[in-house]
Amino acid sequence: MSRHYDVAAIRRQFPVTERMLYLDSAHQTPLATSVRDALVRFYQEGNETAGPKAVWLDRVERVRARVANLLGAQPSEIAFTKNTSEGMNIAANALPLAAGDNVLLVEGDHPNNAYAFLNLRRKGVEVRFVPLAGETARAEMFTPHIDARTRAISLSHVTFHAGHRFDIASIGALCTQKGLYFVIDAMQSTGVVPLDARASGASLIGSGCHKGLLVPQGLGILYCRQDLDELQPAYMAMSSLAKPPGDYIARADNMTLKPGAGRFEIGNFNLPDIHALDASLALIESVGVPAIEAHLYDLGDRLIERIDDLGIRLVGPRARAERSPHIYVLDLPAQEWLAYLTSREVRVSPERDGIRVSFGLFNLAEDVDRFVRILAERGSLPARANAAA
Ligand SMILES: Cc1ncc(COP(=O)(O)O)c(C=O)c1O
Structure with missing residues (x-):
């Protein structure tokens, strides 16, 4: 659910969401059916x-x-x-x-x-x-x-x-x-x-x-x-x-x-x-850019809260006024985590300073929760993440 628009209806336009956890819209968009x-x-x-x-x-x-x-x-x-x-x-x-x-x-x-x-x-x-x-x-x-x-x-x-x-x-x-x-x-x-x-x-x-x-x-x-x-x-x-x-x-x-x-x-x-x-x-x-922005900020707030709980550091800005609504880089060794996340059908990008998660207008709060569960299921968090805890 979103306070800002019917995300579930928009999500039906993006069948890729049924196959994988797509958190890579800052790399390229999946194609909407329309x-x-x-x-x-x-x-x-x-x-x-x-x-x-x-x-x-x-x-x-x-x-x-x-x-x-x-x-x-x-x-x-x-x-x-x-x-x-x-x-x-x-x-x-x-x-x-x-x-x-x-x-x-x-x-x-x-x-x-x-x-x-x-x-x-x-x-x-x-x-x-x-x-x-x-x-x-x-x-x-x-x-x-x-x-x-x-x-x-x-x-x-x-x-x-x-x-x-x-x-x-x-x-x-x-x-x-x-x-x-x-x-x-x-x-x-x-x-x-x-x-x-x-x-x-x-x-x-x-x-x-x-x-x-x-x-x-x-x-x-x-x-x-x-x-x-x-x-x-x-x-x-x-x-x-x-x-x-x-x-x-x-x-x-x-x-x-x-x-x-x-x-x-x-x-x-x-x-x-x-x-x-x-x-x-x-x-x-049909949604409006301000509503997309507001929804993605909500997803970002949720992600930041959850990675704080896991002791994973956010690389970029935390304040809404200084950060984009949709791009979040997690201080995790990129190559090793990319291989793990790919094996769990999660699409993200390796970035300069970690793993980049990026949301699109079709992502739901449940996507954030699922992503964080998958992170936690890996068991041992790497040294860089533990150091930040
Ligand atoms: C800020 C920014 N500028 C430019 C590009 C890409 O440039 P182009 O559209 O020429 O491929 C990207 C990413 O692909 C980007 O993130």
Whole structure:
């Protein structure tokens, strides 16, 4: 049972839950039946009627509006990409950065965010890794590292490796105050933590869709704030242009870019996944992200209480304000526990500092209890866990 929505009804959409204890949604989502059905319908249309493509493209715009609604943005502020890395690379290469400028990142944050910016070192852009102070990243942490040549801050909303929830509101306000661009990797938060693009102060937000947005790998979304006309795409195609040539003959005098995020789209879309996203967003909207977040926080509270009883240390933050609702890393030797948990039909991920448990909207309190029972049934807890007791 949940205080927030009918989880049992949602769970019926995820038949994988009957086969295993799936606690790995921060790695990839299992496929919901309604999302699989949307994919099958798309393939059937292709198979039986070869499109028509115009209908598919109309649906792309409908899904774009749905994504915009999820992020509190305008449809023209949303582009479809391939994944988070593409979003971060689009952002890094679009910012007007010159040799000698610097960008601030968080030490140990996701490498797909970091490499997009580290690649700019070849143009003389400096990347500064700011160490985490305490259990979250807040504006104060960055202030001492900002100088006259600082142009941007880029970070995850939620970290994959320990479930930190960074204080994007204070960092966004700092960026606005100092005139810095603000780039957010929202891969671990979309669909799980409410994210209002405007309120966050973000310039650009990138996310893949294969975790909290519940579709198979290969589709990403990118938010780009409408007024940032100075951002230039590194790649260009007809689809990037405000007025693509009707005769399909390229001319150098017709290269005005689309306003907003559309300038970053190149070529054909991942149409199957966009159809899948239509269905997954319908599922997410039927519950609402705030209710998903609240339910997952409840599961997290329960997990923390139970592992405290077992003497297993939680690696990341404990306070709700500083942690994500769904990612919890247990201080257990990863490889040995992974083998045991796999043998008990439990799916989790090995992480830098232990075993990562991550919840999806279909997980129940009973899943937490079952997981903790399985942990306890192993008998001897390893030295690291005993040391924390
Ligand atoms: C914070 C974060 N960023 C990015 C990624 C992955 O990047 P991509 O979508 O490019 O595969 C992940 C995990 O897969 C992640 O946790």
